[in-house]
Amino acid sequence: MQNDLHHFGSELQRVFATSLRSIEIKNNEITVTVEDKELIQVLEQLKSAEKFKFDQLIDLAGVDYLEFGTDEWNTETATSSGFSRGVEKASFGRFTFDDAKQNTNIDGPRYAVVYHLLSIANNQRLRVKVYCEDDHLPILPSVTPIWNCADWYEREAFDLFGIVFEGHPDLRRILTDYGFTGHPFRKDFPLIGHVEVRYDPDQKRVIYQPVSIEPRINVPKVIREDHRFEDGVAEHVDETSAEESTDV
């Protein structure tokens, strides 16, 4: 399987040489990153070429990389105080837009769209990733003409992330409420939202009002860089080889 993937990877490299930014094989899965200008041309070829034949678009997902690699709780050094629940405004979008931390770890583009393709003829999966160049107006060409099922998936990515798909026949919101504002899956959109609805007995109708819930973080996000996985595997190995593995 792993060999097959490498073979498949070099085949992709050969065919699409300049259009691919990178090819990565990890966890038995293959991911290619494509230049947004060449997206349609690459996907069309992936669908129609006999040796690829990716006849199904299984999934289309938007990703917002704004908070990638930022944690809420320092694990490098010991602290003298505990993590107090829900008061540290450490993370983007946990509370309101105003609290948003200005610095971010990412230097590349913020939004990406990930296509999961499946070839039934060749029993092969492929992940195609494309970054949106403009962070303020993320825009990509629509793939609905290639795979018709992209219609709703693109509407979903537009609704939740605000990614615009050029050439989509009917780019409306799909999952959120009628008249909703904002794109809720962006990392700077608070989990508790901005508004809540309730029935107002005086006005005798349902009204919107700013949220009244107290935000809480029960478990802080931590990033452990201590090679727990390598250690976990090495636990059953004897001392010497465990030391060797840490050297690597």
Add this chain to the structure above:
Amino acid sequence: MSELRNYTMNFGPQHPAAHGVLRLVLEMEGEVIQRADPHIGLLHRATEKLAESKPYNQSIGYMDRLDYVSMMSNEHAYVLAIEKLAGIEVPVRAQYIRVMFDEITRILNHLLWIGAHGLDIGAMTIFLYAFREREDLMDCYEAVSGARLHATYYRPGGVYRDLPNEMPKYVESRWHNKNDVKKLNAARTGSFLDFLDDFTQRFPGCVDEYETLLTDNRIWKQRTVDIGVVSPERALQLGFTGPMLRGSGIEWDLRRKQPYETYDELDFKVPIGVNGDCYDRYLVRIEEMRQSNEIIKQCITWLRANPGPVMVDNHKFSPPSRGEMKMGMEELIHHFKLFTEGFCLPEGEVYSAVEHPKGEFGIYLVSDGANKPYRLKIRAPGFAHLASLDEMSRGHMLADVVAIIGTQDIVFGEIDR
């Protein structure tokens, strides 16, 4: 002569045949559908965003609530994604238990589907029959997890606990007299596997009963044959998976083509349809129930012969036993860290898919090395199926829309997420 005009009809969101909270805006010419525009999202709970703010283990319960008629299959995709990223090998016994419960879940799902689908298009009795068998299977859920629906039974590294040695029993009450109780407990005297074994002996007879009611029934055929025909090419183009794809004659089953857990060691057949209409999809699902029953039988035989651990022995992911935790410092620390902070997964991204009763259920997991998912995308099979409703119902009568919604096996928990 007055001018003829199309008119727009609103169907749902509160309608018994809408299978939840589907709002359909139908453009009609007389009684013929010109355009169908499903409005979804009325059950949107932002499961994916909620999961991003919780440690990995705390989101397993959310998975149950996605497709709330096939709970364990949803969990399965989620724990598989975590295991793939962390590189955990699950004990074989746990794999067999998972396969067995996946198939129990498939029968549960198809029973609800056949009941609801039948009820929608005019067959009342089938609903009562299907729920009779569902009761036994939900007792199986209850016996292993304590919950009849939202089990949270699969965990990264295995399953929560081994199969119980005895089944819960009925007791005498104002509603059940002594004779009733004796009859109800007849199959429950032995272990869990004995109870399930007894069920698998009875079940093919039950499926025969359903078929007697429907398969050659003239009204049933009039309502389903040649309704919602999808060609194999269109089925691929529309992103169909599972019984919807197989109903159109494409032989594709992840259990066979990309086997996970122990499916490659089990013997089962993959039924496919010919015409791609509602009737073929009905036949496919009926046969799937029979095949699932066979798989369960094989799992029971294996599980009886092979006792062993059901959880991986790596306390970075699975909590140590209570006894160990109270006696050892190391175990206490592991317990504390697991239940406060959870575990961190290495940076990376994975996609894991299972053959869910409704189609391909996938989890796309992006991790930045933290104890919470950075991004979790749920690929729900029903989402792609419902998206095709417009195409499938065009040119059909209003009453056929109900048959098409039924054949798509729509559940809003997974579509709206």
